Amino acid sequence: MDSDGKPNAEAAVPGGGDVRLVQPAVELRAAYMDFYREWIDSGEDIVPWVVERDPSDFPAYVRFLLEASEEARVEEGWVPHSTYWLQDGAGRIVGAANIRHRLNRKLAESGGHIGYGVAPSQRRKGYAKAMLAQALAVTDRLGLGEVLVICDRGNDGSERTILANGGRFDSEFTEAHGNVVRRFWIRREP
DSSP: OOTTSSTTTOOTTTTOTEEEEEOOOOHHHHHHHHHHHHHHHHHOOOOSGGGSSOSHHHHHHHHHHHHSEEESGGOOTOOOEEEEEETTTTSSSEEEEESSSOOOOHHHTOOOOOEEEEEETTSSSSHHHHHHHHHHHHHHHTTTEEEEEEHHHHHHHHHHHHHTTOOEEEEEEOOOOOOEEEEEEEEOOO
């Protein structure tokens, strides 16, 4: 935790390699906008959900992301959450992770503690595995002993990433719109 009590994912954590989780910052606008545009241009569903938000007023977007970790600023029905961007050695943003500080009913069924996504052009390079490992280190600092991570059934790459980070299959859940998700728990050492 930093001096403000927020998780600090820029510290050395397992799985780091040549990528690291960084807190959103206005100074990273150009790199983030490249990442965002790639997702938009791909036509794929954007993961995690916070990347879908319109970043055209970038300072306001970064402020939203940073303030979302504060209990007093969370909207009713939501939980505090921290967003990090995965930055490679060249300074590019290649992924994003959203870490929920606790679960509500909806997250316990189909959202989990961590949502993460890698830019379409950057997949199959080990970035998801490294990002999830670093996100789990953040959950350690939040005091979470067990972490729920969820992926869509059929998303074999994400399932392999979860399993490689210690995930144990728990169950499947069918969402209201018919999508089936697979739920995995990752037990963390105290």
